Amino acid sequence: MSIRKLSSGRMSLTVSHKADTLSSNISSTEWIVALLFERICKVTTLELAKDFTSLLKKNDHEKAATTYNADNIVSYEAMDGPMAVCNGKDAVHKKSVWWRENHEVHGGSVEGPYVNGDQFVVRFTMDVTPKATGKRMKMDEVGVFTVEKGKIVAERFCYLQA
Numbered sequence: 001m002s003i004r005k006l007s008s009g010r011m012s013l014t015v016s017h018k019a020d021t022l023s024s025n026i027s028s029t030e031w032i033v034a035l036l037f038e039r040i041c042k043v044t045t046l047e048l049a050k051d052f053t054s055l056l057k058k059n060d061h062e063k064a065a066t067t068y069n070a071d072n073i074v075s076y077e078a079m080d081g082p083m084a085v086c087n088g089k090d091a092v093h094k095k096s097v098w099w100r101e102n103h104e105v106h107g108g109s110v111e112g113p114y115v116n117g118d119q120f121v122v123r124f125t126m127d128v129t130p131k132a133t134g135k136r137m138k139m140d141e142v143g144v145f146t147v148e149k150g151k152i153v154a155e156r157f158c159y160l161q162a
Contacts, residue, residue: 043150045115045118045119045147046115046120048068048120048147048152049115049120049145049147051067052067052068052113052122052145053110053112053122056110062096065093065096068152069092069151069152070089070149070151071088072089072153073092073151073153074086074155075091075092075095075156076156076157077157078158078159083098103128103131104129104131105126105127105128106128106129106136107127108124108125108126108127109124109125111123111124118148119146119147120147121143122142123141123142124141124142125140126138126139126140126141127139139159140159141158142157142158143155143157144156144158
């Protein structure tokens with residue numbers, strides 16, 4: 001969106017979305033409304049990261065993912081196998097469902113967010129028992145999240161190797 005003042009005192013607003021462009025001469029009041037609308041609609045990485053992490057701390061992973069994951073999100077796990085890389089919101093959701101169904105979580109914590117530019121990091125500690133082995137273990141990992149246009153487009157998990 002670009003806004004410029006015309007010699008007549010009115011403002012010119014140009015809104016572009018991909019191949020479509022809409023131009024219009026607008027009044028000062030309309031200009032202020034347009035600026036406010038732009039500011040309200042533009043979520044910063046910090047705002048997104050704080051809300052996303054707050055939802056995780058409340059154990060509302062489903063709402064965090066539904067609200068903030070982009071349709072084209074890519075998830076990278078530090079492991080081999082079919083879930084090492086998941087492409088798309090649906091695939092990431094299925095990975096999360098699989099994880100919840102195959103692990104008993106006894107406790108854990110969520111720390112962060114730590115923000116830098118268009119990325120943020122969240123630290124997770126978990127006390128879990130994989131149902132396949134029955135062996136209780138402690139996990140310590142960070143998720144590195146990349147944000148574009150108010151949505152998480154990538155998540156990359158890194159594990160503490162003990």
